Amino acid sequence: MKLTCKYLASCRGCPLGHLDIEDQRNQKKNKLTESLKNNLPAAMIKNTVYDFVFPVFDRYRTRCDFIYSEGKLGWIDQDKKFLPIEDCPLHVSKLSELASLITKLPWPVKRGSMRLRVSPAGGLGLWLDLANLDIKEILTNSAILSELLDKEVIVEMGQKGKRVVRSGNTFKLTDPTPYPWFKTEVAGHPVDLNSLISSFTQTSPELNLKMIQHLKSFLVDQKFNNVVEFGSGVGNFTLFLTSYTSALNVIENDQRNLIPLRQNIAQFGLQSKISIFESVHSFFKENKNTAGLYFVNPARSGVGPLFDQPVPAQSIVYVSCHLESFLSDVAKLSSHGFSLVKVTLFDQFPHSDHFEILSYLELAPQPAAGGGV
Ligand SMILES: C[S@@+](CC[C@H](N)C(=O)[O-])C[C@H]1O[C@@H](n2cnc3c(N)ncnc32)[C@H](O)[C@@H]1O
Incomplete structure (x- = not known):
């Protein structure tokens, strides 16, 4: 099956559109697995479980x-x-x-x-x-x-x-x-998500709900003392994360996202669970504690200096739309002792050479002090 589009030869949006969809998908799978193998320490990806999800072909972007x-x-x-x-x-x-x-x-x-x-x-x-x-x-x-x-x-x-x-x-x-330009999930149910037209949202509400199901499969039925979310946007993942913690610290710096974020939090009565910080700096100024989970979904440029120091968390979910920044951020996490437990290629961008990466990392157990023979 191939995409039918009269602009394929000149449009920059679909550089893989001339390929059969199965060939595109194999190319993306190889790109992800080879890039992880070539750029991350072997120990970090030794036990990684991969999954590949191709949920859509055309007529999906809203x-x-x-x-x-x-x-x-x-x-x-x-x-x-x-x-x-x-x-x-x-x-x-x-x-x-x-x-x-x-x-x-x-x-x-x-x-x-x-x-x-x-x-x-x-x-x-x-x-x-x-x-x-x-x-x-x-x-x-x-x-x-x-x-x-x-x-x-x-x-x-x-x-x-x-x-x-x-x-x-x-x-x-x-x-x-x-x-209500978009959809997300709260307490296990799909709900309308408010945003501005000019806010960031994922590409399609239906795909987004599928992506959330996949992210939930990483967290299973864990409960965390507290969660730090970087890049919340209008609260797309924030709202479902409240099922996993009673204390969520959210970092988001764009007013076009912060205005609807505050409204969405209030609409679901979640103000007492969620604190908003408008920069990484202001978050660290007030928070010195460790977190159960860091949940990061940065822009294409990656998380910036967030992982430059040791990350005070047991687990990290990293959702990325940009392989290069994902690789360099995750390499830093390797040096802080994290392993990649699960990586899913979730293709929100068929026919392009991009894909969404959903990943789950855990702090690898440290060898017991003085142990070993
Ligand atoms: C890929 S979007 C994800 C938004 C949201 N998680 C979602 O699914 O709709 C990345 C978000 O990170 C925010 N962001 C980028 N750089 C940031 C920074 N330095 N501090 C806080 N937020 C940042 C952007 O404003 C944007 O909302």
Whole structure:
């Protein structure tokens, strides 16, 4: 089975799309296992149990970051030129319909970024990450916003993700307003997860629920005195982690995620279990204790200096979308005495050369002092 897409030769999104899906999957499996073997100490991966999950083929993505350029939505292609995209086979059909509606509007903008989103209930969202002058122009030119709001498209604007509201015949920006754009799990049940259109979320709510099941299989029925979560985003994993601890310290530094995170925590009455820190530095200033579990899901750049000192935890779950930073962070954990117990390739990015890595590490038992003959 192969992907059908007229842009395969030039689009940078699917460099493996010309291969049969089984060949793509084997290539990814080999890439992961060989990279771990070649970059990590043998002792660290001696007993690692591997799993490979390929949950999707096409029509699964519910959000997309486009470039808008002179009447079209598209991306930068392999030759670094703008490539207009009429339909991407990875997008759910409602996302493609929204893209088509947006390209028909007479935007007074030459170029800028637009994120499109579809919610699990079918809600439509548009984040216009444009220059201030363009934002001003769109707010005063009521035709475009009228048409979008008449069609019940929720619109956010600018770096802060402020919400556009109508007041009579005029439009203005109000505070960022979370909306159930995504899904997660709380206490074993799928629930709506609030975010901004401009917040980080995983690629698809359905895949996310599957990924959570897999992460739960790492933790089984363990209970931890306390858990530290780095890179919580809007609380996607935070909420299910409260089933494993009564004290969760969360580190997240982006306001577009922190606003919905606080709302999600309050909505489920979890304020007494969760403390939020807006930087690693502020977390360590107040917390000197060891944790049962570190749960990290960093951006592509990895965890930064978090693993530069010994990590005061017994177990670590590391969820990564970027193999290179995963390898260098996990190599540091090896020097702090951790072993890779489980590694799962969970493919949220079919046809690309990326994949999500779900991993579980434990502090290897230290040899007894003075022991041995
Ligand atoms: C891959 S996202 C994961 C978000 C969330 N776990 C989820 O599943 O939606 C990485 C998150 O790490 C946050 N982040 C990146 N660097 C950070 C830092 N230095 N301190 C705290 N959070 C950071 C980002 O803002 C983002 O929310």
